[in-house]
Each structure stands twice: as C-alpha cells, then as structure tokens.
Amino acid sequence: QAGLTQPPSVSKDLRQTATLTCTGNNNNVGDQGASWLQQHQGRPPKLLSYRDNNRPSGISERFSASRSGHTASLTISGLQPEDEADYYCSAWDSSLGVWVFGGGTKLTVL
Amino acid sequence: EVQLVESGGNLVQPGGSLRLSCTASGFVFSSFAMAWVRQAPGRGLEWVLHIDSSGNIIYSADFVKGRFTISRDNAKSALYLQMSSLRAEDTAVYYCTRETMVTTGGFDPWGQGTLVTVSS
Numbered sequence: 001q002a003g004l005t006q007p008p009s010v011s012k013d014l015r016q017t018a019t020l021t022c023t024g025n026n027n028n029v030g031d032q033g034a035s036w037l038q039q040h041q042g043r044p045p046k047l048l049s050y051r052d053n054n055r056p057s058g059i060s061e062r063f064s065a066s067r068s069g070h071t072a073s074l075t076i077s078g079l080q081p082e083d084e085a086d087y088y089c090s091a092w093d094s095s096l097g098v099w100v101f102g103g104g105t106k107l108t109v110l
Numbered sequence: 111e112v113q114l115v116e117s118g119g120n121l122v123q124p125g126g127s128l129r130l131s132c133t134a135s136g137f138v139f140s141s142f143a144m145a146w147v148r149q150a151p152g153r154g155l156e157w158v159l160h161i162d163s164s165g166n167i168i169y170s171a172d173f174v175k176g177r178f179t180i181s182r183d184n185a186k187s188a189l190y191l192q193m194s195s196l197r198a199e200d201t202a203v204y205y206c207t208r209e210t211m212v213t214t215g216g217f218d219p220w221g222q223g224t225l226v227t228v229s230s
Binding site: 032035037039044045046047049050051054056086088090092094097098099100101102103104 | 145147154155156157160169170171172205207210212214215216217218219220221222223
C-alpha cells in the first residue's frame with residue numbers, strides 16, 4: 001500500500017508562513033480529501049484539520065488546509081516556537097479500502 | 111472529556127501473542143468507528159486496522175495478513191487488538207483512535223499509546 005508523499009523537512013523563520021504538502025492520487029487525497037495531524041516529540045498525534053479544511057474545535061486559525069487535485073496543503077501562518085513538530089497527512093483510499101498516511105514532515109522554526 | 115486509554119503493551123518474544131485494550135470515555139462509543147495506528151521508534155504513523163461502529167465492517171492493512179484482529183465491546187466502551195505471530199518489525203507504540211463523525215474524515219482524538227516490544 002503506497003503511502004502519501006510529504007517532504008521530510010521544512011524550515012522557516014519565526015513569525016513567517018510555512019506550507020506543507022501531501023501528494024496522493026485520485027483514489028485517496030483526490031477523492032476523499034486529506035486530514036492533517038501534528039505530533040510533538042513523545043506525544044500522541046493531534047488532529048488539525050479534516051476533509052481538507054475543517055478544523056476541530058480548539059485548533060488555531062493559524063492552521064489552514066486546502067487541496068488542489070490530489071495534493072493537499074497545510075499552511076501555518078505566524079509561526080511560533082510551539083509549532084515545531086512533525087506533521088502527518090492521512091486519507092482514506094476508496095479504491096484499496098485502506099487508510100494511508102504520509103511519511104511526515106518535520107517542521108523546524110528558526 | 112473525550113478520552114482513550116490503551117493498555118496491554120509489553121515485551122514479547124518473536125512468534126508470541128499479545129492483546130491490547132483501549133477504554134473509551136466521554137462520548138457515545140457505539141456511535142463511532144475506531145482504529146489502531148502504530149508508530150515504530152523514530153518512524154512515522156502506520157495504520158493497522160479499522161472497525162465500524164457496530165463491529166461488523168473491518169478494514170486492515172496488508173501487513174496484518176491475518177496475524178492481527180480488531181474487535182470491540184460497545185457495552186464496555188472498549189476496543190481490542192489481538193496480535194499473534196509477532197515479529198521484531200511489529201515493535202511500536204500502538205495508538206487507539208476514534209474516527210471523526212464525518213466518515214473517512216480522519217482520526218481524533220488519540221490515546222497516549224502503549225508500547226509493544228518484540229524481542230528475544
């Protein structure tokens with residue numbers, strides 16, 4: 001089961017904007033949309049958005065998700081030190097009947 | 111408060127078996143699909159198994175290949191993962207997680223995880 005493709009790392013300066021990408025295919029991201037998770041070291045993942053750009057309650061508006069075709073994006077504006085974490089995308093693959101995850105992007109806030 | 115608490119992780123020898131449990135609270139357990147997701151040390155997230163709210167529909171990752179089974183007891187608000195024929199590569203933190211109310215929307219929240227170590 002091929003996973004979703006994410007860049008391994010992204011580095012941005014404090015207070016800048018970071019855009020993370022997640023590429024799948026027409027059966028997963030392109031069909032069902034993607035969700036985004038944030039994971040700090042030693043902590044469980046936390047859902048940031050689902051079905052492209054729906055934020056659970058309590059998630060900052062600085063986190064904004066979108067999708068174009070079979071590529072999903074997570075934009076984090078006004079980067080803060082606490083945004084330094086691993087970010088994962090996931091999607092349901094309607095053709096294979098499986099959940100797929102991206103390999104994760106490590107975001108460093110300089 | 112919505113909470114998921116895993117238990118049962120342990121050190122087990124290759125070829126051995128283990129049963130993980132996840133106790134849910136703070137929501138109507140029987141209304142939500144659930145899943146197990148694992149994370150090997152220093153690696154990314156890997157989906158394992160998914161079960162619908164009634165326990166009748168199960169989806170599994172290819173690597174499970176009949177070694178792992180997922181089940182639930184809605185009366186006890188509990189989710190289970192029975193693992194057998196364990197291999198070193200099954201060593202990971204195993205998370206219990208709830209699917210969003212929007213089907214195939216994602217997973218939220220996640221438990222703290224329970225560590226399974228497969229080693230002789």
